[in-house]
Amino acid sequence: MKVSKSDCVFGAIAAASGLLCFWLGGVGAVRAALGHAGGLLILVLPQLAAGLLIGGLVQELVDREKVSRLLGTQSGLVGLSLATAAGMVTPGGPFTSFPLVYALWIAGADAGALIAYVAAWALIGLNRLIVWELPFMGADFTVLRFVVCLPLPLIAGLIARWLVQVTPLKLREVPGE
Amino acid sequence: MIWIVTGIWLVTGALAVWVHRRQGKAGLRRSGGFAVSQGRALALRLPLAMLAASFLAQALPIEHIASVIGPQSGLIGIVLAAGLGGFMPGGPMTSFPIALIVYEGGAGTPQIVALLAGWSIFAMHRVLAYEAPIMGWAFVALRMSACAVLPVLAGLFAQAALAVSEGLQIGPAIF
Missing domain, CATH: 1.20.5 (Single alpha-helices involved in coiled-coils or other helix-helix interfaces)
Structure with missing residues:
Protein backbone atom coordinates (compact mmCIF):
# COMPACT_ATOMS: atom_id res chain seq x y z
CA MET A 1 0.00 0.00 0.00
CA LYS A 2 1.23 3.46 -0.90
CA VAL A 3 1.69 5.77 2.08
CA SER A 4 0.87 9.34 1.09
CA LYS A 5 1.92 12.60 2.72
CA SER A 6 -1.56 13.01 4.13
CA ASP A 7 -1.35 9.55 5.75
CA CYS A 8 1.83 10.70 7.52
CA VAL A 9 0.01 13.80 8.83
CA PHE A 10 -2.76 11.64 10.24
CA GLY A 11 -0.16 9.28 11.75
CA ALA A 12 1.56 12.22 13.43
CA ILE A 13 -1.74 13.57 14.82
CA ALA A 14 -2.65 10.11 16.17
CA ALA A 15 0.79 9.75 17.80
CA ALA A 16 0.66 13.24 19.37
CA SER A 17 -2.87 12.79 20.75
CA GLY A 18 -1.88 9.32 22.00
CA LEU A 19 1.04 10.83 23.92
CA LEU A 20 -1.25 13.55 25.33
CA CYS A 21 -3.75 10.88 26.38
CA PHE A 22 -1.01 8.80 28.07
CA TRP A 23 0.41 11.89 29.78
CA LEU A 24 -2.98 12.98 31.15
CA GLY A 25 -4.69 9.64 31.77
CA GLY A 26 -2.05 6.92 31.89
CA VAL A 27 -2.22 3.41 30.46
CA GLY A 28 -5.90 3.00 31.37
CA ALA A 29 -6.99 5.96 29.23
CA VAL A 30 -4.88 4.76 26.29
CA ARG A 31 -6.41 1.30 26.56
CA ALA A 32 -9.95 2.76 26.73
CA ALA A 33 -9.23 4.93 23.65
CA LEU A 34 -7.87 1.93 21.69
CA GLY A 35 -10.99 -0.09 22.51
CA HIS A 36 -13.22 2.82 21.54
CA ALA A 37 -11.43 3.37 18.22
CA GLY A 38 -11.60 -0.34 17.37
CA GLY A 39 -15.31 -0.54 18.15
CA LEU A 40 -16.00 2.61 16.17
CA LEU A 41 -14.16 1.25 13.12
CA ILE A 42 -16.19 -1.97 13.16
CA LEU A 43 -19.38 0.03 13.56
CA VAL A 44 -18.59 2.46 10.77
CA LEU A 45 -17.08 0.20 8.08
CA PRO A 46 -20.34 -1.25 6.71
CA GLN A 47 -21.83 2.26 6.51
CA LEU A 48 -18.71 3.74 4.95
CA ALA A 49 -18.61 1.03 2.29
CA ALA A 50 -22.25 1.79 1.43
CA GLY A 51 -21.51 5.54 1.41
CA LEU A 52 -18.65 5.15 -1.06
CA LEU A 53 -20.81 2.99 -3.33
CA ILE A 54 -23.65 5.55 -3.14
CA GLY A 55 -21.16 8.27 -4.12
CA GLY A 56 -20.09 6.23 -7.15
CA LEU A 57 -23.64 5.31 -8.16
CA VAL A 58 -24.95 8.87 -7.84
CA GLN A 59 -22.21 10.01 -10.21
CA GLU A 60 -23.58 7.63 -12.83
CA LEU A 61 -27.15 8.83 -12.29
CA VAL A 62 -26.82 12.59 -12.16
CA ASP A 63 -26.68 14.59 -15.31
CA ARG A 64 -23.75 17.00 -15.12
CA GLU A 65 -25.51 19.75 -17.01
CA LYS A 66 -28.51 19.48 -14.75
CA VAL A 67 -26.42 19.59 -11.57
CA SER A 68 -24.41 22.58 -12.70
CA ARG A 69 -27.61 24.34 -13.71
CA LEU A 70 -29.39 23.55 -10.42
CA LEU A 71 -26.40 23.87 -8.06
CA GLY A 72 -23.76 25.79 -10.02
CA THR A 73 -22.40 29.31 -9.56
CA GLN A 74 -25.40 30.81 -11.39
CA SER A 75 -28.02 28.89 -9.40
CA GLY A 76 -28.66 31.76 -6.96
CA LEU A 77 -30.76 31.38 -3.83
CA VAL A 78 -32.82 28.60 -5.40
CA GLY A 79 -29.67 26.47 -5.74
CA LEU A 80 -28.70 27.15 -2.15
CA SER A 81 -32.23 26.25 -0.95
CA LEU A 82 -32.17 23.02 -2.96
CA ALA A 83 -28.77 22.13 -1.49
CA THR A 84 -30.05 22.93 2.02
CA ALA A 85 -33.10 20.69 1.55
CA ALA A 86 -30.94 17.88 0.18
CA GLY A 87 -28.54 18.14 3.13
CA MET A 88 -31.44 18.09 5.56
CA VAL A 89 -32.79 14.76 4.30
CA THR A 90 -29.48 12.98 3.67
CA PRO A 91 -29.39 10.09 6.13
CA GLY A 92 -26.36 8.54 7.77
CA GLY A 93 -23.09 9.87 9.13
CA PRO A 94 -20.19 11.70 7.48
CA PHE A 95 -19.18 8.41 5.90
CA THR A 96 -22.25 8.64 3.67
CA SER A 97 -22.59 12.40 3.21
CA PHE A 98 -19.04 13.36 2.22
CA PRO A 99 -18.75 10.84 -0.64
CA LEU A 100 -21.99 12.40 -1.89
CA VAL A 101 -20.58 15.94 -1.56
CA TYR A 102 -17.58 14.77 -3.57
CA ALA A 103 -19.86 13.34 -6.26
CA LEU A 104 -21.84 16.61 -6.49
CA TRP A 105 -18.60 18.60 -6.69
CA ILE A 106 -17.39 16.49 -9.63
CA ALA A 107 -20.81 16.89 -11.23
CA GLY A 108 -20.56 20.69 -11.22
CA ALA A 109 -22.02 22.06 -7.98
CA ASP A 110 -20.31 25.27 -6.83
CA ALA A 111 -18.70 26.04 -3.47
CA GLY A 112 -21.78 27.86 -2.13
CA ALA A 113 -24.11 24.93 -2.81
CA LEU A 114 -21.65 22.35 -1.47
CA ILE A 115 -21.13 24.32 1.73
CA ALA A 116 -24.87 24.96 2.19
CA TYR A 117 -25.36 21.21 1.78
CA VAL A 118 -22.69 20.31 4.37
CA ALA A 119 -23.96 22.96 6.80
CA ALA A 120 -27.58 21.77 6.45
CA TRP A 121 -26.62 18.15 6.88
CA ALA A 122 -24.52 19.00 9.96
CA LEU A 123 -26.88 21.52 11.60
CA ILE A 124 -30.41 20.43 10.78
CA GLY A 125 -30.05 16.88 9.42
CA LEU A 126 -33.36 15.20 10.25
CA ASN A 127 -31.78 11.80 10.72
CA ARG A 128 -29.59 12.92 13.62
CA LEU A 129 -32.30 15.16 15.02
CA ILE A 130 -34.67 12.22 15.37
CA VAL A 131 -32.20 9.52 16.33
CA TRP A 132 -30.00 11.48 18.74
CA GLU A 133 -31.14 14.98 19.71
CA LEU A 134 -34.79 14.26 20.46
CA PRO A 135 -34.13 11.44 22.95
CA PHE A 136 -31.22 13.21 24.65
CA MET A 137 -32.22 16.87 24.72
CA GLY A 138 -36.02 16.71 24.72
CA ALA A 139 -38.60 18.04 22.25
CA ASP A 140 -38.65 21.71 23.40
CA PHE A 141 -34.92 22.14 23.09
CA THR A 142 -34.75 20.25 19.79
CA VAL A 143 -37.49 22.37 18.20
CA LEU A 144 -35.87 25.61 19.39
CA ARG A 145 -32.47 24.58 18.03
CA PHE A 146 -33.94 23.41 14.73
CA VAL A 147 -35.85 26.65 14.17
CA VAL A 148 -32.95 28.99 14.98
CA CYS A 149 -30.57 26.93 12.79
CA LEU A 150 -32.93 26.70 9.78
CA PRO A 151 -31.69 29.87 7.97
CA LEU A 152 -27.99 29.26 8.70
CA PRO A 153 -27.06 26.98 5.75
CA LEU A 154 -28.29 29.66 3.30
CA ILE A 155 -26.15 32.25 5.09
CA ALA A 156 -23.13 29.92 4.91
CA GLY A 157 -23.68 29.37 1.18
CA LEU A 158 -23.91 33.11 0.52
CA ILE A 159 -20.76 33.78 2.59
CA ALA A 160 -18.94 31.00 0.71
CA ARG A 161 -19.83 32.49 -2.72
CA TRP A 162 -18.74 35.91 -1.50
CA LEU A 163 -15.44 34.54 -0.10
CA VAL A 164 -14.64 32.81 -3.38
CA GLN A 165 -15.04 36.16 -5.15
CA VAL A 166 -13.17 38.48 -2.80
CA THR A 167 -10.51 36.29 -1.12
CA PRO A 168 -7.89 33.78 -2.32
CA LEU A 169 -9.95 30.98 -0.70
CA LYS A 170 -11.00 28.70 -3.54
CA LEU A 171 -11.85 25.12 -4.27
CA ARG A 172 -9.09 23.35 -6.13
CA GLU A 173 -9.80 22.22 -9.67
CA VAL A 174 -12.28 19.36 -9.94
CA PRO A 175 -10.17 16.21 -9.60
CA GLY A 176 -10.16 13.35 -12.06
CA GLU A 177 -11.03 15.42 -15.12
CA MET B 1 -28.04 0.77 14.63
CA LEU B 44 -4.78 3.91 6.35
CA ARG B 45 -6.05 7.42 7.11
CA LEU B 46 -9.40 6.47 8.60
CA PRO B 47 -8.17 4.10 11.35
CA LEU B 48 -5.44 6.62 12.29
CA ALA B 49 -8.00 9.44 12.48
CA MET B 50 -10.37 7.43 14.64
CA LEU B 51 -7.48 6.58 16.93
CA ALA B 52 -6.63 10.29 17.27
CA ALA B 53 -10.27 11.21 17.99
CA SER B 54 -10.54 8.51 20.66
CA PHE B 55 -7.30 9.63 22.34
CA LEU B 56 -8.59 13.22 22.45
CA ALA B 57 -11.95 12.12 23.88
CA GLN B 58 -10.04 10.55 26.78
CA ALA B 59 -7.72 13.49 27.32
CA LEU B 60 -10.04 16.52 27.33
CA PRO B 61 -11.74 17.70 30.56
CA ILE B 62 -15.42 17.93 29.72
CA GLU B 63 -17.38 18.24 32.98
CA HIS B 64 -15.75 21.48 34.13
CA ILE B 65 -17.05 23.71 31.39
CA ALA B 66 -20.71 23.99 32.47
CA SER B 67 -20.02 26.71 35.03
CA VAL B 68 -18.27 28.91 32.45
CA ILE B 69 -21.24 28.95 30.03
CA GLY B 70 -24.17 29.59 32.40
CA PRO B 71 -27.44 31.34 31.42
CA GLN B 72 -26.05 34.73 32.52
CA SER B 73 -22.88 34.43 30.46
CA GLY B 74 -24.53 36.12 27.44
CA LEU B 75 -22.60 36.70 24.22
CA ILE B 76 -19.25 35.76 25.75
CA GLY B 77 -20.72 32.47 26.95
CA ILE B 78 -22.21 31.84 23.51
CA VAL B 79 -18.88 32.48 21.76
CA LEU B 80 -17.03 30.28 24.28
CA ALA B 81 -19.61 27.49 23.95
CA ALA B 82 -19.44 27.64 20.14
CA GLY B 83 -15.64 27.28 20.29
CA LEU B 84 -15.79 24.50 22.87
CA GLY B 85 -18.33 22.66 20.71
CA GLY B 86 -15.77 22.51 17.91
CA PHE B 87 -13.40 20.65 20.17
CA MET B 88 -15.99 18.20 21.42
CA PRO B 89 -14.68 14.91 20.12
CA GLY B 90 -16.63 11.99 18.73
CA GLY B 91 -19.86 11.43 16.85
CA PRO B 92 -23.42 11.93 18.14
CA MET B 93 -23.10 8.86 20.34
CA THR B 94 -20.55 10.69 22.50
CA SER B 95 -21.45 14.35 21.88
CA PHE B 96 -25.11 14.33 22.91
CA PRO B 97 -24.41 12.60 26.24
CA ILE B 98 -21.64 15.16 26.86
CA ALA B 99 -23.93 18.09 25.93
CA LEU B 100 -26.61 16.78 28.29
CA ILE B 101 -24.09 16.49 31.16
CA VAL B 102 -23.02 20.11 30.56
CA TYR B 103 -26.67 21.28 30.26
CA GLU B 104 -27.67 19.56 33.51
CA GLY B 105 -24.52 20.97 35.09
CA GLY B 106 -26.04 24.46 34.76
CA ALA B 107 -25.20 25.78 31.29
CA GLY B 108 -27.67 28.20 29.64
CA THR B 109 -30.02 27.14 26.81
CA PRO B 110 -28.65 29.56 24.13
CA GLN B 111 -25.15 28.49 25.13
CA ILE B 112 -26.01 24.81 24.65
CA VAL B 113 -27.59 25.65 21.27
CA ALA B 114 -24.28 27.32 20.34
CA LEU B 115 -22.30 24.38 21.74
CA LEU B 116 -24.20 21.81 19.66
CA ALA B 117 -24.10 24.04 16.58
CA GLY B 118 -20.34 24.50 17.06
CA TRP B 119 -19.90 20.78 17.39
CA SER B 120 -22.06 20.11 14.27
CA ILE B 121 -20.14 22.58 12.16
CA PHE B 122 -16.54 22.38 13.29
CA ALA B 123 -16.35 18.83 14.70
CA MET B 124 -12.64 18.37 14.24
CA HIS B 125 -12.83 14.58 14.36
CA ARG B 126 -15.15 14.67 11.34
CA VAL B 127 -12.89 17.12 9.51
CA LEU B 128 -9.85 14.93 10.20
CA ALA B 129 -11.48 11.60 9.52
CA TYR B 130 -13.72 12.33 6.52
CA GLU B 131 -13.82 15.86 5.18
CA ALA B 132 -10.09 16.50 4.68
CA PRO B 133 -9.30 13.06 3.24
CA ILE B 134 -12.26 13.16 0.82
CA MET B 135 -12.60 16.85 -0.09
CA GLY B 136 -9.08 18.23 0.51
CA TRP B 137 -7.85 21.03 2.77
CA ALA B 138 -8.80 23.86 0.36
CA PHE B 139 -12.45 22.90 0.72
CA VAL B 140 -12.07 22.59 4.50
CA ALA B 141 -10.56 26.10 4.73
CA LEU B 142 -13.34 27.64 2.63
CA ARG B 143 -16.12 25.83 4.48
CA MET B 144 -14.69 26.71 7.91
CA SER B 145 -14.43 30.39 6.96
CA ALA B 146 -17.95 30.48 5.51
CA CYS B 147 -19.41 28.73 8.58
CA ALA B 148 -17.35 30.48 11.27
CA VAL B 149 -20.13 32.77 12.49
CA LEU B 150 -22.99 30.25 12.33
CA PRO B 151 -22.79 28.75 15.85
CA VAL B 152 -22.68 32.22 17.42
CA LEU B 153 -25.66 33.27 15.26
CA ALA B 154 -27.54 30.15 16.39
CA GLY B 155 -26.91 31.04 20.05
CA LEU B 156 -27.98 34.66 19.55
CA PHE B 157 -31.14 33.65 17.63
CA ALA B 158 -31.98 31.22 20.45
CA GLN B 159 -31.46 33.94 23.06
CA ALA B 160 -33.71 36.29 21.07
CA ALA B 161 -36.39 33.62 20.66
CA LEU B 162 -36.37 32.93 24.39
CA ALA B 163 -36.56 36.66 25.16
CA VAL B 164 -39.46 37.25 22.75
CA SER B 165 -41.51 34.28 23.94
CA GLU B 166 -41.49 35.22 27.59
CA GLY B 167 -42.63 32.42 29.82
CA LEU B 168 -41.24 29.77 27.48
CA GLN B 169 -39.21 27.65 29.87
CA ILE B 170 -36.73 25.34 28.25
CA GLY B 171 -34.39 23.31 30.39
CA PRO B 172 -32.73 19.91 30.38
CA ALA B 173 -35.28 17.10 29.99
CA ILE B 174 -35.70 15.15 33.20
CA PHE B 175 -35.75 11.38 32.92
Missing part, protein backbone atom coordinates in the same frame (compact mmCIF):
# COMPACT_ATOMS: atom_id res chain seq x y z
CA ILE B 2 -28.82 -2.36 12.65
CA TRP B 3 -31.78 -0.73 10.93
CA ILE B 4 -29.70 2.30 9.93
CA VAL B 5 -27.12 0.03 8.27
CA THR B 6 -29.89 -2.03 6.65
CA GLY B 7 -31.57 1.16 5.40
CA ILE B 8 -28.37 2.52 3.88
CA TRP B 9 -27.67 -0.75 2.08
CA LEU B 10 -31.25 -0.86 0.81
CA VAL B 11 -30.73 2.63 -0.66
CA THR B 12 -27.43 1.46 -2.15
CA GLY B 13 -29.15 -1.57 -3.69
CA ALA B 14 -31.96 0.54 -5.14
CA LEU B 15 -29.46 2.98 -6.67
CA ALA B 16 -27.50 0.06 -8.13
CA VAL B 17 -30.63 -1.32 -9.79
CA TRP B 18 -31.37 2.15 -11.17
CA VAL B 19 -27.83 2.56 -12.54
CA HIS B 20 -27.97 -0.93 -14.06
CA ARG B 21 -31.23 -0.09 -15.85
CA ARG B 22 -29.86 3.13 -17.29
CA GLN B 23 -26.23 2.33 -17.97
CA GLY B 24 -25.92 -1.46 -17.73
CA LYS B 25 -22.89 -3.29 -16.36
CA ALA B 26 -20.44 -0.61 -17.44
CA GLY B 27 -22.13 1.94 -15.17
CA LEU B 28 -21.96 -0.44 -12.22
CA ARG B 29 -18.30 -1.14 -12.94
CA ARG B 30 -17.49 2.60 -13.00
CA SER B 31 -19.37 3.14 -9.71
CA GLY B 32 -17.51 0.25 -8.08
CA GLY B 33 -14.21 1.56 -9.39
CA PHE B 34 -14.88 4.97 -7.84
CA ALA B 35 -15.77 3.38 -4.48
CA VAL B 36 -12.65 1.16 -4.49
CA SER B 37 -10.27 3.99 -5.37
CA GLN B 38 -11.77 6.22 -2.65
CA GLY B 39 -11.72 3.35 -0.18
CA ARG B 40 -8.08 2.62 -0.92
CA ALA B 41 -7.19 6.27 -0.22
CA LEU B 42 -8.95 6.04 3.16
CA ALA B 43 -7.65 2.61 4.21
